[in-house]
Amino acid sequence: QNQKQVILDLVKEYQIEDKVDLNDFTKHPLEEFKKSKASLLTSEYEGFGLTVMESIEVGCPVIAYDVRYGPGEIIEHGENGYLVEPDNIEAFAAYMDKIIKNPLTKVETKNTLKYEQAKNNYQKLFERLK
Template sequence: ILNVTNIDPDKISIIPHFIKPHQSTDNVEQLDRFVFIGRIAEEKQINHILYAYHNFLKYGFTTKLSIYGRDEFGQQQKVEQLIEELELQDNVEINEFTNNPLLEFQKSKASLLTSSFEGFGLSVMESINVGCPVISYDVRYGPSEIIDHGKNGYLVEQDNISELTKYMKLIIEQPLQNVHTKPELTFESAKQNYKQLFDSIEYSY
């Protein structure tokens, strides 16, 4: 907005997206796996996940990788071909789109995001909201606003596959404890932000 208008920056205020708390299910089976949930599309760069995961396994880990999503423009076939080339057939499973992503996140050690670009990243919020940390490329515009590096996940330099491997290794060796949504992204914070906005413009509600 600032780039294309002459609006005073002091007149612009940003209210972050928010998420309501989710009551985790205590009897969910915990799996030794990473998970990706999203479109199987070129911009998601799932090949980066596979290359990093291939390197991760060289350290002797047995953690699996599960991919959930709908195919777009034949990308799933390319993903499957790369799985075969890297000989990961016994370690990686591809599943159809899930209607219950929160459950799949809750089962997992961490979720992964290697997109070349993102919107706000609802899947990142959902993952953290059920206690599943996120390892994500630090791309514009959402991950850095949602992930508190070292507390509820890790931000990785964009397209840095070796660094992605490093944090996959770290999160298995030293699991993050008490993974929570950042306070400013909670429903209660959003209500307060909107109240302050309406009060500032003297809106009657």
């Protein structure tokens, strides 16, 4: 059974059809992030999360499990999203509720991840390689 059908079945089972919308694939994810209260990353492991960066860059906070490598490098807990203990579904749901009731209003990319900082870091690296 495909994942979409599993989700649809759960939505029906819990009688939350009025609270859940499933949308089709989009070629314009940044527009969807802009319209959203938050984006959710439920991966058990993650590399450096480009989708997390994209979401935050357009002002959409991210709720993610604090798994190795990715989310913890990008998300400032309580500032541009929330980091949740891995596999703690109850805490993840609580942050989903929290972000609906108390949206994060100043969602920005960490200074250390901005373009100018990256450019400066590369410049320093290249100078050391001379």
